[in-house]
Every structure is written in structure tokens, then in C-alpha cells.
Amino acid sequence: MNQIRKKNEWLLPLFWVFFRIGPSTFGGGYAMIPAIERELVANKKWIDEKELADMLSIAGAAPGGVGVNAAAFVGYRKAGVAGAIAAVAGMTMPTFLIVICLSLIYLFFQDNPKVEAALKGIHGAIVALILLAAYRMAKSSILDIATTAVSILTFLLLFMAKIHPLAIIISGLFVGILLVKVKELFGLKVKTERTGTSTPKHELVYPEYYI
Amino acid sequence: MILWDLFLTFLKIGFVSFGGGYAVIPLIQHDVSVNRWLSPVEFQETISLAGMAPGPIATNSATLIGFKTAGYMGAILSTLGMILPSLLVVVLLTSIFIRLQHNKWLKSSFYGMRPIITGLIVYAAIHLGLLGTSEALSWKTTGTLAICAGSLYIMLRYKFHPFTVILLSGAAGIIIF
Numbered sequence: 332m333n334q335i336r337k338k339n340e341w342l343l344p345l346f347w348v349f350f351r352i353g354p355s356t357f358g359g360g361y362a363m364i365p366a367i368e369r370e371l372v373a374n375k376k377w378i379d380e381k382e383l384a385d386m387l388s389i390a391g392a393a394p395g396g397v398g399v400n401a402a403a404f405v406g407y408r409k410a411g412v413a414g415a416i417a418a419v420a421g422m423t424m425p426t427f428l429i430v431i432c433l434s435l436i437y438l439f440f441q442d443n444p445k446v447e448a449a450l451k452g453i454h455g456a457i458v459a460l461i462l463l464a465a466y467r468m469a470k471s472s473i474l475d476i477a478t479t480a481v482s483i484l485t486f487l488l489l490f491m492a493k494i495h496p497l498a499i500i501i502s503g504l505f506v507g508i509l510l511v512k513v514k515e516l517f518g519l520k521v522k523t524e525r526t527g528t529s530t531p532k533h534e535l536v537y538p539e540y541y542i
Numbered sequence: 543m544i545l546w547d548l549f550l551t552f553l554k555i556g557f558v559s560f561g562g563g564y565a566v567i568p569l570i571q572h573d574v575s576v577n578r579w580l581s582p583v584e585f586q587e588t589i590s591l592a593g594m595a596p597g598p599i600a601t602n603s604a605t606l607i608g609f610k611t612a613g614y615m616g617a618i619l620s621t622l623g624m625i626l627p628s629l630l631v632v633v634l635l636t637s638i639f640i641r642l643q644h645n646k647w648l649k650s651s652f653y654g655m656r657p658i659i660t661g662l663i664v665y666a667a668i669h670l671g672l673l674g675t676s677e678a679l680s681w682k683t684t685g686t687l688a689i690c691a692g693s694l695y696i697m698l699r700y701k702f703h704p705f706t707v708i709l710l711s712g713a714a715g716i717i718i719f
Contacts, residue, residue, distance in 0.1 A: 389635045394559045395628030396598030396619055415633050419625060426597030430605045433591050445716050450590055455689025456708050457593035458671040463697060464564045465663040472656030473649035475636015479636045479656060485661025489568060496569040500558045507654020523653040
């Protein structure tokens with residue numbers, strides 16, 4: 332009973348902390364890790380450095396936005412499933428409301444030629460942001476001939492063959508394992524992650540910074 | 543029932559949204575066009591709005607598509623569908639506490655998955671950038687590409703913040719279009 336009350340005391344603070352971190356970054360991905368680190372490790376001391384490392388590896392491996400995953404991890408550690416729900420709700424609610432407001436504003440001004448022109452301009456910037464994400468992703472993913480081929484093949488399959496992207500992603504889970512096995516069969520050394528020293532340190536830690 | 547369809551579609555997409563956000567844009571686009579929820583132009587506008595707002599672009603897109611197709615309930619259910627898989631998988635992984643960092647199977651899997659995600663993101667960018675240009679390069683596409691190139695340049699060269707770039711490109715759009 333006492334323990335339940337103790338857990339419940341966590342729910343509001345969890346919700347509130349992520350409510351504030353959520354909208355402070357763009358893209359919602361690794362960009363918010365420094366904010367989480369500052370707030371939860373340095374200021375509040377809710378998690379320590381070791382837990383932060385676990386958080387990063389779990390948040391990066393699970394599907395979904397890294398920010399939302401990190402919130403779920405911290406929430407679960409502090410107050411179980413209810414904590415995870417509170418933290419994720421805190422993380423999602425501000426952006427949800429902002430998106431709805433944007434949508435309403437856009438509906439209202441839709442027929443204004445200036446607004447329409449501005450949105451067309453912004454479209455160019457969004458395409459640039461997506462390309463930038465692709466570039467960062469490529470830097471951490473294209474390591475050898477095999478990965479280059481997989482990347483090009485994916486693009487061609489999507490562009491020419493109109494294969495369902497879901498099929499490509501699901502097969503992707505096994506492609507890597509297969510490639511590594513084949514390479515080992517031929518006695519080739521496989522490097523599954525970028526470990527070079529030419530890139531700055533923060534990009535090594537957060538390879539998919541903008542995602 | 544459209545609400546249920548929205549929820550299930552984004553739940554499905556949520557489970558495979560590895561690498562965060564941009565990689566599932568082609569997936570969202572595929573299902574949106576199959577279900578005829580939005581026209582291609584509406585979809586393009588939706589992605590622009592989703593990218594402007596803070597937070598993951600995939601979740602933002604789900605919210606917007608849900609809102610446009612089925613109002614507030616649609617927005618809520620689509621967003622829930624998108625984040626529920628994250629919640630489930632993270633809780634599962636945390637509770638069984640696998641040390642993922644040095645797991646060889648996981649590393650191998652991501653070794654193959656990352657280049658696929660790269661391919662998906664490049665496809666998303668090109669498809670969104672060149673939509674509706676079956677004819678020659680139109681004024682609109684040229685403008686979009688110019689703004690896109692300019693944005694890339696100031697972000698890479700001068701490290702402009704994405705939000706500043708979005709504001710500048712909006713202003714550029716008003717001048718050009």
C-alpha cells in the first residue's frame with residue numbers, strides 16, 4: 332500500500348518534467364538527449380550515468396521517436412507502467428496540442444495566398460531537413476560495399492518496383508544478420524558500427540542526431 | 543470504421559518505425575494513398591506542417607492525418623496508435639533488462655537496417671521534393687529546390703537552427719511564389 336502511494340507520487344513530476352522537455356527540441360530524436368541528460372541526470376538526479384547508457388541503448392533500439400522512448404524508460408524505472416504512461420503522455424501532449432493549433436491556424440488561413448506561399452517555401456526547408464537526416468544516417472550506416480548496396484537497392488525498390496515499404500523494413504531486420512553471417516563464412520571481418528575517430532565525439536554518441 | 547482504421551494503421555507503422563521518424567514517411571504515404579485519406583498535395587502540406595512543429599515528424603504526421611480525416615477523435619487515436627508500440631517495446635525491454643549494447647544479433651540486425659532506413663529517408667525527401675513534376679520543371683518545383691538547396695547550405699555551413707531555417711524559408715516562399 333505504502334509502495335503504491337510512493338509510486339503514485341512520481342506520476343505528476345514525471346509528467347511535468349517531460350511536458351517541459353518535449354516541445355523544447357525539433358525533430359524529437361537524439362536532439363533531446365542533452366536536454367534529458369541535463370534535467371534528469373545533473374539537476375534532478377533521477378537516473379545515474381549507467382542508467383543513462385541503458386536508456387540510450389534501449390531508446391535507440393526500440394521503434395518510435397527516441398525522445399518518447401527515453402521518457403518511457405525513465406517513467407518505467409521510477410514508477411512502473413503507470414510511470415511510463417505518465418512520462419510518455421507528458422512528452423506527447425505539448426506537441427500534440429501545438430500540431431492541432433497549427434492545423435487549425437492553417438485551416439483558417441488556407442485561402443490566403445501569402446500563407447500558401449509561405450507554406451510552399453517551408454516545404455523546401457522540410458525537404459532539406461529530411462535530406463540532412465538522410466546524410467547523418469548515411470554517415471553512421473554506410474560502412475562498406477554491402478551497406479552501400481543495401482541502401483541503393485532499397486531506394487531503387489521503392490522507386491521502381493513499388494514494393495510495400497513495410498515489407499522492406501521487416502526484411503531489413505534479417506538482412507543485417509544474413510550479411511554478417513555470409514561475411515563471416517568468407518572469413519571477412521565485419522565492422523557493424525562506425526568506430527572511426529574522424530567524426531566529432533557527440534556525433535559518435537548520437538549518430539542519428541536529427542531523427 | 544474510419545477511427546479504428548486510423549488507429550490500426552498507425553499502430554502497425556508505429557511498430558516498425560525504427561530510426562525514429564523520417565524513415566516511415568514513405569509508409570505513411572503508402573497507406574494514406576491506399577485508403578484515399580488525403581490527396582498527394584494535401585499529404586505534402588501535412589508533412590510540411592508536421593515538420594514545422596516540435597516533436598517527431600512521424601507522430602506529428604499521424605496527429606495531422608487523423609485530425610484531417612476524422613477530427614479530434616481521429617487525431618487522438620492516430621497519435622495513440624503511433625506511440626503505443628514505443629511504450630510497449632520500451633517497457634518490455636526495460637523490464638526484462640537485456641543489455642543491448644553488446645548484443646551481437648542486435649548489432650548485426652542494425653547493420654542491415656540502418657542502410658535501409660537511409661534509403662527510405664532519401665526516397666521520402668526526393669518524393670516530397672519532386673511531387674507532381676511529370677512535365678518539365680515547373681516554377682514551383684524550381685522554387686522548392688532552390689529553397690531546399692539554400693536551407694541545406696546554411697544548416698551545414700553556418701549551423702543554422704532548423705527553426706530559423708523554417709522561418710527564413712517561409713519568408714522566401716512569400717517572396718518567390
